[in-house]
Amino acid sequence: MENIKDEMELLTKIIKGISAQFGDKCEVVLHDLTGDYENSIVAIENPTITGRKIGDSGTNLGLEVLRGTVKDGDRYNYITHTKNGKILRSTSVYINNSEGTPIGAICINLDISDLIMAEKTIKSITMHSLESEVKEVFVEDVNELLEYLIQECQKEIGKPVVHMTKEDKIQAIKYLDKRGAFLIKKAGDHVCRFLDISKYTLYTYLDNGRG
Template identity: 35%
Template sequence: MNQSEFIENLKRIAEGIAKTFGNNCEVLVADLDNPENAILDIQNGQVTGRKKGDSLSELGLHNIKTERTDTDLFSYSAKTGDGRLIKCTTVHLKWGKGNLALGINYDCTNIQMAVSSLESLIKIDFEINDEFHSNSNEMLDNLLADAFKLVEKPVSLMTKEDRIKIVRFLDERGALLIQKGVQIIAEKLNVSRYTIYNYLNEINNKNKKPTYME
């Protein structure tokens, strides 16, 4: 394979990459030994506004000047003259004494704008722990499970203080507002409804709140 055939293969690769990633993906083959007319082939040149026969970018010229054409550059950022964000990769290639490059430049501007819009949609000013349930029974079951974690004892080993701790937790979270909430909680704690009311009165007396009446 001679150099011309090698370059033709690079052009085919460039076309394949460009067609795979669409109109926002510019792909070019460049002759680094001829920097002023470096571009041998370019796909989707509208991304940077360049065409076949145009020069290298500023970075390309700098790499030639500093003899850095033996190091590939993956996923770096650049900007067009009108400020669009470009994600770039440059692969340096040698054929004999010749120096070539395959460049990929993807216009990420629209993606960046979409990300900014999505971030504004999901932004929250403050966080509150809340859960949604399909019905009140499911909600009560969830609250009961959280309440029992506070004590971590079987009901048969719970003291009065343990039960009051559970009732206080449930009351603070509005569990007793649920229909038949008091009855269900009493059954779970193996006490009567009246005992639950007594617990609530003790809690509220300590907090200097109005007492519960049946």
Template identity: 40%
Template sequence: MKKINPILRAFIPVTRGLGQMLGPDYEIVLHDISDPEQSVIAIENGHVTGRKVGAPLTDLGLYILRSEKFKDVDVVPNYMTTTSDGRILRSTTIFIRDENGKIIGFLCINYDTTKISIFKQVIEQHLTFQNLEDMAGTNHERFVSKVEELLNEAIQSVKSLAGKPLRYATKEEKISVLKKLDEKGFFLLKGAVDFLAKEMGNSKFTIYAYLREARNRSNNLV
């Protein structure tokens, strides 16, 4: 049986525990770099990459051992790797050192992002919206329980055209407001003229007259 450094041996139950806690999409791998050709001494959920105990060190592991860039590094977190069949993994490599600071092994975590990527696509699909502003001149649909609420909200939405309380607006400003309300379908609602007459301080007959003038102007533009 291969002799394992006691420090690395202490990480074998850690490997097992992490694999069981995190679940089957997380591969946990413990490497002993004293034998790069058979460095894997413990592995959980090896189906993620298809490896098992006795598998060799990766090319990244070999590079780390030869490069001065990692002399004082303890963790390389959250980098992207790809399996042989094209699945994307989110990987982290933790350096295990002896009492002298020399690297003796790696604890690696490889998360298969396939499921979460599908979930992300589903979320994005359900949170993609048609621009209602371009189609209906408004950026949202209002849900109300009473007609009065709808009438009031419609009026509030066009008050900015006059820039003042509607009862103090000029005739031209009122006609512009009526034109906008007509485009919104305001006058399809029962009681709309009475409601607007109170808001503008005019009689129903004046509102009807202004509305006819607004519609005539619109028709002349066609």
């Protein structure tokens, strides 16, 4: 497959079939990764699970795949959380073209919140382990995703910007770069304001981090 749009009819049938199999607690999303990441969702079933819609952004995990930080982005049966506290059992499978470049993804998010509440009695049904928990952020706006990555960056460095040294800021930029933050449009401007540095300094630190 070279283009998601060429196979939309087939792929739409697949995500409809998956959602029908598991019911209204199962969100199934089709991403087109060949265009703007902030509008990567091209089809979605049961969107109330994460509150997203067609035209919304992908997650932080997809950015890492596009950046190349993660070579094989496929993940199966991992635990994630929505902003409003739902617990999901998720699977993400990436679609590559003939050159091995990711061009799309099918993501399944099954809301198991009710099952978790009754876990002591139906543990054999949920069959989940919090050890497999993965931080995945579901957003409608890609800028919200950038804010999340910046917050995680601050936690990683472990100090406020006012106390960051040059090396701290290089590490912060390296962290954001590995997680694909700079694939987001105008992310550089946002990061410059966050770290209180110039665009020239940003590019210099990026080169240092990648070197």
